Amino acid sequence: MTPRKSGLKKLLLLSLSAVLFLAKFVVDVIVSKLDIEVGFLSILQVLLVAGAFITLYLYIERVWRAGDQNVVKKMGFALILTLVVGVAGLILYTISTTGFEIKNEAALPEGFESIVFANLYAVVFGTTALFVLLTIRDIIMSKRRKETKRNFRIFLVVFLASIAVTLPYRPFESNIIVTLAFTLVIFAILLNSFRLSWIVYLTKREKLIAMTFSFILFGMYVPIYVASVGETSLIAQSLTYYSRQLETFIAGTTLFAATYFGMTFVSTLFHLPTAEAFDRKNIEVLSLHNLGKLITRVFDFHELTDLVTRMTLEVCEAASAWLEVREGEEATSIARARTGGNAGAATVRTVALQNINIQDIEAITGHDGGAIRRVVRESRKAVVIDQVAADDRTKHVKTVAGKINSMAIVPLVSHDEVIGILYATKTMEFGFDGEDADVLSAFADQVTIALENSRLIEKSLERERLMREMLLAQEMQRKLLPQELPSIEEVQIEALSTPAFEVGGDYYDFTMLDDEHLGVIVGDVSGKGVSAALFMAEMKGIFLSLSRLHRSPSEFLAEAHSALLGTMDRRTFISLIYAIVNVRTGVMKVARAGHCPMIFLSGNGTRFVKPTGLGVGMGSREFFSRTITEDEISLSYGDVAVFYTDGVTEARPENGEEFGYAKLEGIVAESGSGSALDIRDQIVLAVDTHMGHKAPDDDLTIVVLKWLKRQSHPSVNLHHH
Amino acid sequence: MSTFKIEHRENNAINVLDLKGYLDAHTAPELEKTFQSLIDTNRFRIIVNCRDLTYISSAGLGVFMAYIEDVRRNQGDIKLSNMSPKVFNVFDLLGFPLLYEITPDEADAVKKFQETGKPPKAGK
Numbered sequence: 116m117t118p119r120k121s122g123l124k125k126l127l128l129l130s131l132s133a134v135l136f137l138a139k140f141v142v143d144v145i146v147s148k149l150d151i152e153v154g155f156l157s158i159l160q161v162l163l164v165a166g167a168f169i170t171l172y173l174y175i176e177r178v179w180r181a182g183d184q185n186v187v188k189k190m191g192f193a194l195i196l197t198l199v200v201g202v203a204g205l206i207l208y209t210i211s212t213t214g215f216e217i218k219n220e221a222a223l224p225e226g227f228e229s230i231v232f233a234n235l236y237a238v239v240f241g242t243t244a245l246f247v248l249l250t251i252r253d254i255i256m257s258k259r260r261k262e263t264k265r266n267f268r269i270f271l272v273v274f275l276a277s278i279a280v281t282l283p284y285r286p287f288e289s290n291i292i293v294t295l296a297f298t299l300v301i302f303a304i305l306l307n308s309f310r311l312s313w314i315v316y317l318t319k320r321e322k323l324i325a326m327t328f329s330f331i332l333f334g335m336y337v338p339i340y341v342a343s344v345g346e347t348s349l350i351a352q353s354l355t356y357y358s359r360q361l362e363t364f365i366a367g368t369t370l371f372a373a374t375y376f377g378m379t380f381v382s383t384l385f386h387l388p389t390a391e392a393f394d395r396k397n398i399e400v401l402s403l404h405n406l407g408k409l410i411t412r413v414f415d416f417h418e419l420t421d422l423v424t425r426m427t428l429e430v431c432e433a434a435s436a437w438l439e440v441r442e443g444e445e446a447t448s449i450a451r452a453r454t455g456g457n458a459g460a461a462t463v464r465t466v467a468l469q470n471i472n473i474q475d476i477e478a479i480t481g482h483d484g485g486a487i488r489r490v491v492r493e494s495r496k497a498v499v500i501d502q503v504a505a506d507d508r509t510k511h512v513k514t515v516a517g518k519i520n521s522m523a524i525v526p527l528v529s530h531d532e533v534i535g536i537l538y539a540t541k542t543m544e545f546g547f548d549g550e551d552a553d554v555l556s557a558f559a560d561q562v563t564i565a566l567e568n569s570r571l572i573e574k575s576l577e578r579e580r581l582m583r584e585m586l587l588a589q590e591m592q593r594k595l596l597p598q599e600l601p602s603i604e605e606v607q608i609e610a611l612s613t614p615a616f617e618v619g620g621d622y623y624d625f626t627m628l629d630d631e632h633l634g635v636i637v638g639d640v641s642g643k644g645v646s647a648a649l650f651m652a653e654m655k656g657i658f659l660s661l662s663r664l665h666r667s668p669s670e671f672l673a674e675a676h677s678a679l680l681g682t683m684d685r686r687t688f689i690s691l692i693y694a695i696v697n698v699r700t701g702v703m704k705v706a707r708a709g710h711c712p713m714i715f716l717s718g719n720g721t722r723f724v725k726p727t728g729l730g731v732g733m734g735s736r737e738f739f740s741r742t743i744t745e746d747e748i749s750l751s752y753g754d755v756a757v758f759y760t761d762g763v764t765e766a767r768p769e770n771g772e773e774f775g776y777a778k779l780e781g782i783v784a785e786s787g788s789g790s791a792l793d794i795r796d797q798i799v800l801a802v803d804t805h806m807g808h809k810a811p812d813d814d815l816t817i818v819v820l821k822w823l824k825r826q827s828h829p830s831v832n833l834h835h836h
Numbered sequence: 837m838s839t840f841k842i843e844h845r846e847n848n849a850i851n852v853l854d855l856k857g858y859l860d861a862h863t864a865p866e867l868e869k870t871f872q873s874l875i876d877t878n879r880f881r882i883i884v885n886c887r888d889l890t891y892i893s894s895a896g897l898g899v900f901m902a903y904i905e906d907v908r909r910n911q912g913d914i915k916l917s918n919m920s921p922k923v924f925n926v927f928d929l930l931g932f933p934l935l936y937e938i939t940p941d942e943a944d945a946v947k948k949f950q951e952t953g954k955p956p957k958a959g960k
Binding site: 641642684685690708710712730773 | 922
C-alpha cells in the first residue's frame with residue numbers, strides 16, 4: 116500500500132467513526148422525543164456504537180504503530196491520557212446539572228443536556244478505554260512468552276463475550292449470566308496481570324519511574340472503576356444510558372487497568388532492592404560485550420591496554436586499576452643466548468594504569484619480591500584481598516594507606532602460562548565480592564585473547580617489515596653481481612647465481628685487470644642468509660680494490676685473506692677460486708682457497724683442477740699464503756672451464772643422493788661442444804631435474820668460460836657496468 | 837627429528853667424540869656445546885671419530901675452526917678419524933688436511949697423541 120493510500124484510508128476511518136458517533140447522538144435525541152420504545156431504534160443504537168468504536172479501533176491500530184516504544188514511556192502515555200480525561204470528566208461532572216431518571220431498569224435523560232453529556236462521556240471515556248486497553252496489551256506483549264499471547268486472547272474472548280451477553284437485557288437489568296460472564300472477565304484479568312516479567316529488565320531508574328506511574332495509575336483507576344459501575348453514579352448512569360455494552364467495556368477495561376497497574380506497583384516495589392544489582396550485572400555484561408567487540412578493533416597494544424584498565428574500573432566499579440605484562444619470551448631468549456645467562460629472567464612491565472601512579476604500583480607489587488604476583492601465578496585464579504592492611508600478602512601496602520583497602524588480582528592465563536596480571540583496587544574494605552572475582556576472571560579471559568591478538572598482529576607487521584627489508588637487500592645484492600657479461604672476442608662467459616633464501620653468500624665476478632688479463636672469481640661464504648650476504652658484499656669490495664694490483668691469483672687470495680682476517684669470526688670462512696686468463700697468450704692461472712675444484716674440459720677430456728689452499732679466513736697470514744698454490748693451464752680453442760659452488764654438487768632432494776662431482780663432470784663432458792650458455796643451461800637443468808619439486812637449500816652459482824681463440828691477435832672490449 | 841648425535845667416550849685418556857648423522861647449520865651448535873664443555877673441563881686431547889658422519893656443511897666445518905686455537909694453546913689437539921671418502925672430500929676441499937691431522941683410523945690418532953702431546957702442525 117502506498118503511504119498516500121494508507122493516509123486516505125486512515126482519514127476515511129476517522130471520519131466514518133465521527134459520523135457514526137454523530138448519528139448515534141441524533142438517534143439518541145430522536146428516541147428521547149418518542150414516548151414508546153422502538154426495538155428497531157435500539158438495535159440501530161447498538162450497531163452505531165459498535166460501528167463507531169470498531170472504526171475508531173481500526174484507525175488507532177493504523178496510527179499507533181509504536182510497538183518498539185519502551186514500557187515506561189507507554190505507562191507515561193496512559194498516565195497523561197488518564198489524567199487529562201479524568202480532569203475533563205470531573206469538569207463535565209461539576210458543570211452538568213441534569214441527570215437521569217432510573218425507571219423500568221432504564222435510564223431516562225432529564226433533558227437535552229443529559230443526552231449531550233452522556234454522548235460526550237461515552238466518546239471520551241470509550242476512546243480512552245480503548246487506548247488504555249491497547250497500552251496494557253503492548254506492555255504485556257513486551258518480553259512475551261509463548262503463552263502470553265494466548266492468555267491475552269482468552270481475556271479478549273471472555274471480555275467480548277461478557278459484552279455480548281448483555282445485549283438481550285435492559286440497561287440496568289441484572290442477570291446471572293451477565294454477572295457470571297463478568298466474573299470470568301475478572302479471572303481473565305488476573306490471569307494476564309501476572310505478566311510482569313518486563314519489570315526485571317528495567318534499570319533502577321526506570322523501575323522507580325514505573326513504580327511511581329503505576330501507583331498513580333492504580334490510584335486513578337480504582338475510583339474510575341467505582342464511578343463507572345453501579346446505578347447511583349452519574350457517570351455510570353450516563354454511560355449505561357448511552358450503551359450498556361460500552362459501559363461494560365469501560366468498566367472491564369478500567370478494572371483491568373486498576374488490577375494490572377496495582378500489580379505492577381507491588382511488583383516494582385519488590386524488585387527495587389535488587390534493581391541495583393541487576394543494573395550492575397547489566398553493565399558488566401555490556402562491558403564484557405564491549406570488550407569482545409574491541410578485540411576485533413583495537414590492534415595497537417598501548418591503546419588496547421589503556422582501554423582494558425579503563426574498562427576494569429567500569430566492570431567492578433574499582434577506584435584504580437593497572438595492567439602488567441611479562442615481556443616477550445623471544446627477547447629474553449636472545450638476551451640469554453648472548454649473555455649465557457640463566458633462563459626465566461622474563462621481566463614484568465606495567466603497561467597501563469588508571470587513577471594510580473607508578474610509585475604506588477611499585478610500592479604494592481615491587482615489595483617483598485612480588486609476593487602478590489606469586490600468589491596469582493601459583494593459583495592461576497583471581498585473588499581478592501578484602502582487607503589490604505590486615506592481609507599477610509599486602510601488609511606492606513600501608514604506605515599507600517587510605518587509598519587502597521581492598522584489591523582484586525587477576526592473572527591473564529594463556530596456554531597455561533601467566534602472561535600478565537590485572538589489578539583493581541577499591542577504597543573500602545571488602546569491596547570485591549565473589550561475583551566481582553568471577554566477572555573479573557571472565558573479563559581477564561577476554562583481555563588475554565585481545566592481548567595475544569594484538570601481539571600476533573604486531574609480530575606479523577614486524578615480519579612484513581623484515582620481509583620488505585630482505586627483498587630490498589636481495590635487490591641490492593643482485594646488483595653486487597656483474598650486471599653484464601664481458602664481451603671479449605676470445606672468451607665466452609656465462610654465469611648464474613641464485614640464493615636459497617632472500618640473500619645468500621655466493622659470489623662471482625669478472626673484470627679486465629688490464630688490457631690483457633681477465634679475472635674470474637667464484638666464492639662461497641660459509642653459512643647462509645644475512646651474515647653470509649654481508650661478507651659477500653665485503654668480498655666484492657676487496658675484489659674491486661685488490662684484484663687490479665695482482666697478476667697472480669695466489670697473491671690476490673693471500674691479500675684477500677689478510678684483508679678479511681680481522682673482520683671474520685673464527686668459525687666463518689670464504690672459499691674462493693680465482694682464475695686469471697691472459698687473453699693474448701691463452702695462459703690461465705688458477706688458485707683455490709678451499710673452494711670446489713674447477714672442471715676443465717679440453718681435447719683430452721675433463722679433469723678437476725684442484726690446487727691446494729685453505730679457505731680464506733683459516734689459519735694465520737703466513738700459514739695461509741704457504742698453503743696456496745697455483746696451477747697454470749694453456750688454453751686451446753674450444754676449451755671450457757667451469758666454476759661452481761657446492762650448491763651444485765651438494766644439491767640433494769629429500770632422502771636422495773647428492774648431485775655429486777661425477778655427474779657434473781659428465782654433463783660438462785657431454786655438453787662441452789656447445790656454447791658457454793648451453794653448458795650452463797645443461798648444468799642448471801640437470802640440477803633442477805635432480806632436485807625434483809624440492810626447493811634448493813643452498814645458494815647455487817655456476818660460471819662457465821669457453822676459450823674461443825685460434826692463433827690471432829686479441830682484441831678486447833669489455834662493457835663496464 | 838634429531839638428525840645429528842654426539843657421543844663422548846674416552847680412549848686411553850683421550851676424549852673421543854663419535855659424530856653421527858648430519859652436521860649442518862642447525863646441528864652445529866650441538867657440537868660447539870660439546871667442544872666448549874670439554875675445554876671448560878680442561879680436556880684438550882680430542883679425537884673426532886667421523887665414522888657415522890654422513891654429511892657436513894660449511895657451518896659444521898666452522899665449528900672445528902672455532903675451537904682449534906684454544907685447544908692447541910693448551911697443548912692439546914683436535915684430530916679427526918674414520919671419515920668416509922665423501923666427508924673427507926668436504927674437509928679436503930677446504931684444506932683441512934693442512935691444518936688438522938686426519939687419520940684413517942681412531943687408533944692411529946690415539947697413537948699420534950701418545951707419541952707427542954704437542955700439535956704436529958703450527959696452525960697459527
